[in-house]
Amino acid sequence: MHILPASAIKELQDALGPKGWSMEADILANHNAEARGKFAGDAGMVLYPANTDEVAKCVAICATHGIAIVPQGGNTGRCGGAVANAAEVILNLRRMNRIIEIDARDFTATVEAGAILQTVQDAAGDRDLLFPLSLGSEGSCQIGGNLATNAGGLNVIRYGNARDLVLGLEVVLPDGSVWNGLSSLRKDNTGYDLRDLFIGAEGTLGIITKATLKLFPKPRHVATAWVAAPSPDAALDLLALARRESGDAIAAFELLCGFAHDMAVAHLPGLSAPLAAPSDWYVMIELTSSRPKDDLNEVLSDLLESALEAGLASDATLAQSEAQRANLWAIREGIPEAQGFEGGSIKHDVSVPVSRVPELLTRGMAAAGDFIPGIRPCPFGHVGDGNIHFNFTQPVEMEKQAFLDCWETLNRLIHDIVADLGGSISAEHGIGKLKLDELARYASPEKMKLLRVIKDAIDPDGMLNPGKIVK
Numbered sequence: 001m002h003i004l005p006a007s008a009i010k011e012l013q014d015a016l017g018p019k020g021w022s023m024e025a026d027i028l029a030n031h032n033a034e035a036r037g038k039f040a041g042d043a044g045m046v047l048y049p050a051n052t053d054e055v056a057k058c059v060a061i062c063a064t065h066g067i068a069i070v071p072q073g074g075n076t077g078r079c080g081g082a083v084a085n086a087a088e089v090i091l092n093l094r095r096m097n098r099i100i101e102i103d104a105r106d107f108t109a110t111v112e113a114g115a116i117l118q119t120v121q122d123a124a125g126d127r128d129l130l131f132p133l134s135l136g137s138e139g140s141c142q143i144g145g146n147l148a149t150n151a152g153g154l155n156v157i158r159y160g161n162a163r164d165l166v167l168g169l170e171v172v173l174p175d176g177s178v179w180n181g182l183s184s185l186r187k188d189n190t191g192y193d194l195r196d197l198f199i200g201a202e203g204t205l206g207i208i209t210k211a212t213l214k215l216f217p218k219p220r221h222v223a224t225a226w227v228a229a230p231s232p233d234a235a236l237d238l239l240a241l242a243r244r245e246s247g248d249a250i251a252a253f254e255l256l257c258g259f260a261h262d263m264a265v266a267h268l269p270g271l272s273a274p275l276a277a278p279s280d281w282y283v284m285i286e287l288t289s290s291r292p293k294d295d296l297n298e299v300l301s302d303l304l305e306s307a308l309e310a311g312l313a314s315d316a317t318l319a320q321s322e323a324q325r326a327n328l329w330a331i332r333e334g335i336p337e338a339q340g341f342e343g344g345s346i347k348h349d350v351s352v353p354v355s356r357v358p359e360l361l362t363r364g365m366a367a368a369g370d371f372i373p374g375i376r377p378c379p380f381g382h383v384g385d386g387n388i389h390f391n392f393t394q395p396v397e398m399e400k401q402a403f404l405d406c407w408e409t410l411n412r413l414i415h416d417i418v419a420d421l422g423g424s425i426s427a428e429h430g431i432g433k434l435k436l437d438e439l440a441r442y443a444s445p446e447k448m449k450l451l452r453v454i455k456d457a458i459d460p461d462g463m464l465n466p467g468k469i470v471k
Contacts, residue, residue: 073145113144
């Protein structure tokens with residue numbers, strides 16, 4: 001049940017028209033749901049503005065009535081960053097989904113924030129270009145949400161995080177005014193970088209409505225391999241070898257434990273194990289090149305031969321077809337789904353310096369095993385940029401709820417190790433509601449002070465996504 005003033009509801013309805021809002025229970029249920037089920041919103045109204053002017057009107061109306069706004073994209077977040085309560089409204093950008101321009105000379109795409117990531121990828125591909133941000137949820141997540149959380153994904157080792165892929169933004173500020181920073185400039189040293197304030201801010205400082213994104217030449221050649229690695233240390237040595245031998249052509253370098261691999265193959269239809277013998281650790285390597293004459297299969301084949309000779313791999317296979325490549329990616333991307341078949345799971349999205357990943361895994365698995373005997377570690381992730389999804393599956397004989405009740409304690413154990421290694425408790429998923437207290441615990445007092453100063457300066461009344469990042 002909403003607790004919004006009737007006068008505010010009327011003004012918002014008039015500003016947006018009949019297609020621009022909903023208060024229907026079935027529709028609200030989808031917007032109030034949270035991907036992991038750890039949080040549940042109870043907002044009584046969702047807004048669907050069709051353009052920047054309508055966003056600005058909504059923000060101004062809500063500011064006048066003292067109603068907080070929770071911006072929402074595809075609602076695929078993992079930290080409760082788009083959860084709203086009954087005194088707040090959800091502002092969803094799905095109607096603002098235009099690809100405004102693909103500029104093949106500037107190598108840029110200008111898009112509205114509600115554009116689906118895969119749609120942007122396809123639009124770039126149609127012009128023989130590449131937008132390299134790639135996530136498991138790319139078929140439903142929106143560009144605005146990707147930028148608000150500074151999304152990472154599979155290609156960070158080559159192209160960087162979402163922040164590195166943005167040239168300009170248009171942002172509606174908490175008072176309803178619009179900052180037009182929608183530029184395609186590659187160099188601009190005229191004062192503070194306002195763009196980067198809003199990327200990764202989770203909608204707490206402003207609502208991103210448009211973005212100018214960097215594009216790259218579309219790869220002409222792709223080579224993908226699956227490698228059985230003796231250990232995470234060997235995987236890092238393999239990474240260094242691959243960077244040198246390929247001329248830094250690595251687009252993805254993924255590490256996963258044997259348990260993660262076995263779950264995906266066992267539970268997900270149509271998947272087959274790439275190698276005959278089991279292994280405790282696997283690496284997936286993908287090389288890409290836009291150069292017409294590159295033979296990446298030869299490069300990768302030579303690399304694998306060197307790795308086998310050096311003891312950095314015990315077995316390996318090179319995908320010989322698109323179907324084989326798809327099978328490899330389906331194993332890697334299917335791990336979160338497969339984990340659900342094994343019971344409860346406790347998840348961590350953490351990062352450490354690349355060189356410290358083996359120590360993180362060793363210490364983290366030991367600490368978790370001491371805390372919960374029989375726990376089944378399921379680490380996987382983007383080892384090439386130090387980001388590990390350090391997940392754990394419940395012991396076979398343990399009740400699911402009893403295991404999930406250990407979430408906070410296990411989080412603390414893993415996050416303490418991450419902090420000791422100079423890492424981050426949130427590599428790519430954001431803070432949201434889930435990690436609000438953890439951020440305050442692990443960030444320095446100086447950082448927390450600056451975060452609050454920035455929030456208070458731009459949104460002094462706390463009208464945008466309150467209770468996220470800072471209290």
